[in-house]
Amino acid sequence: EDQVTQSPEALRLQEGESSSLNCSYTVSGLRGLFWYRQDPGKGPEFLFTLYSAGEEKEKERLKATLTKKESFLHITAPKPEDSATYLCAVQTHSGNTPLVFGKGTRLSVIA
Amino acid sequence: ETGVTQSPTHLIKTRGQQVTLRCSSQSGHNTVSWYQQALGQGPQFIFQYYREEENGRGNFPPRFSGLQFPNYSSELNVNALELDDSALYLCASRATTGGVEAFFGQGTRLTVV
Numbered sequence: 001e002d003q004v005t006q007s008p009e010a011l012r013l014q015e016g017e018s019s020s021l022n023c024s025y026t027v028s029g030l031r032g033l034f035w036y037r038q039d040p041g042k043g044p045e046f047l048f049t050l051y052s053a054g055e056e057k058e059k060e061r062l063k064a065t066l067t068k069k070e071s072f073l074h075i076t077a078p079k080p081e082d083s084a085t086y087l088c089a090v091q092t093h094s095g096n097t098p099l100v101f102g103k104g105t106r107l108s109v110i111a
Numbered sequence: 112e113t114g115v116t117q118s119p120t121h122l123i124k125t126r127g128q129q130v131t132l133r134c135s136s137q138s139g140h141n142t143v144s145w146y147q148q149a150l151g152q153g154p155q156f157i158f159q160y161y162r163e164e165e166n167g168r169g170n171f172p173p174r175f176s177g178l179q180f181p182n183y184s185s186e187l188n189v190n191a192l193e194l195d196d197s198a199l200y201l202c203a204s205r206a207t208t209g210g211v212e213a214f215f216g217q218g219t220r221l222t223v224v
Contacts, residue, residue: 004153031211032211034212034213036215041199041218041220042217042218043115043117043201043215043216043217043218044154044201044215045215046212046213046214046215049211049212087153087154089153089154091211097167098144098156098159098167098169099144099146099154099156099203099213100156101146101153101154101155102153103151103152103153104153
């Protein structure tokens with residue numbers, strides 16, 4: 001069974017304090033790994049897609065990396081507006097399989 | 112803004128009632144998926160539609176059903192509502208079944224009392 005585990009469940013940072021969120025996955029064949037940001041009561045907002053080990057993508061203060069077993073979302077010098085839940089999801093095999101999500105990491109950035 | 116719109120944004124229903132949620136997919140997207148997200152959990156896959164046919168279903172009972180229309184908009188219907196059906200219901204669209212990125216709407220918050 002495909003599984004996605006995110007850690008930590010919650011993370012509290014001071015503004016400017018860099019850190020990383022972890023997403024470990026167990027899948028039979030990875031087609032893509034996705035990171036989403038979700039604000040309370042809203043739908044997930046797409047951030048990144050990673051396809052193969054060694055791939056990296058960046059957007060503003062966020063950088064996502066991928067290995068064969070896990071992905072990291074690095075947050076550099078975070079600001080209070082980065083506070084949200086960050087969701088990791090995987091898609092396996094062919095493109096018509098659904099996304100399998102982790103439970104997310106709740107990030108709070110304190111000014 | 113993703114271009115995926117859901118309605119209504121919130122609603123309250125009584126146990127045993129039926130509810131219909133609606134989703135308009137992003138322009139050019141012909142695959143729509145529905146997810147249920149309970150508080151503090153990640154989204155769970157309900158089912159997916161491609162060109163008006165269901166082509167994937169998660170571990171949800173038959174009282175969860177859906178439709179996709181020729182314009183690729185979609186409905187999620189839930190019969191005989193239970194208290195545990197209270198959740199955020201999310202609609203996501205993709206360009207094709209081979210498309211990778213899924214873009215989500217803002218969700219419908221359903222409360223069953």
